[in-house]
Amino acid sequence: MENMIEIKASNKEVAIARATKILEVTADQVVKVTELEKPRSFFGFFAKDGLYKVEISRKVETEEIKISGLNKEVAETVLQAETNIEAEQxxxxxxxxxxxxxxxxIVKLSQELLNKMGLELEVEVLRLEGKNCVINLYGEDNGIIIGKKGKTLNSYEYLLNTLIKDVRIDVDVEGFKEKRNVTLRDLARKMAEKAMKTTKPIKLNPMPPRERKIIHEVVNKYSELDTYSEGKDPKRYIVIRKKK
Structure with missing residues (x-):
């Protein structure tokens, strides 16, 4: 919104000063000054003011009024909200x-361990949520790191978790563990059927906690059987027996 006023003054600067005072604006809001009549004098006497048209912009003033018109409590709430949003960001x-x-x-430490083992493998983080992390290994030495029935992979995972204390690392090799899970469930069912036919306890090979959990979950579906673990990691194993 534009406003203007005509001011009589001895020069342009005085005209601006008078206009801003009358309109209660700042000099920054003056956008144009036009000289309509030049100041005159007769040999330095009988001086007559000139006439100036001063145009100003009300934009800044309007914004200031809008802000100053806010309820103090509302303004403080808005400010606090902005502060909270900024802090959250x-x-x-x-x-x-x-x-x-x-x-x-995690990638750096995992890679260093693989390098010391002399294996050509790369590391990628699939998921990191809180204190649980899943990493995937891939490369030409996949078969070596997996080992027989995943034993080498289990040993690598165990060693990695002893080095990284504050995060539980689950290591996979291009989907091997899902295939291994299927094998473990089949093994658990076979061992459960075997335990049903004998009074002797059946001991399984040592397994990491993740694999033991799968065995426990499957065998515990048999109401006649008990399962428990013995030994210490990494040689801790499961025992299956009939309930007494």
């Missing part, structure tokens, strides 16, 4: 950066 970015750095640390 900072925390979100910090968590993201922390997660990215944590992933880099």
């Amino acid at each position: 900072i925390k979100k970015e910090a968590r993201k950066e922390l997660k990215e750095n944590r992933e880099k640390d």
Whole structure:
């Protein structure tokens, strides 16, 4: 919104000063000054003011009025909300950066361990949620790191978890563990059927906690059987027997 006023003054600067005072605006809001009549004098006497048209913009003033017109309590609430949003954004970015750095640390340590084993494999983080992390290994030495029935992979996973204390690392090799899970469920059912036919306890080979959990879940569906673990990791194993 544009406003203007005609001011009589001895010069342009005085005209601006008078116009801003009358209209209660600042000099920054003056957009144009036009000289309509020049100031005159007769040999330095009988000076006559000139006439100036001063145009101003009300935009800044309107914004200031809008802000100053806010209820104080509302203004404080808005400010607090903006502060909370900013703080939440900072925390979100910090968590993201922390997660990215944590992933880099896990990949670096996992890769160093593979290098020391002399294996040509790459590491990628599939998922990192809280204190649980799933990483995938891939490369030409897939078969070596898996080993017989996943024993080498289990040993690698166990060693990695002893090095990284604050996060539980689950290591897979291009979907091997899902296939292994199917095999473990089949094994659990076979061993359960075998235990049903004998009074002797059946001992399984040592397994990592994740694999033992699968065996327990399947065998516990047989109401006549009990399962429990003996030994210490990494040689801890499951025992299946009939209930007494």
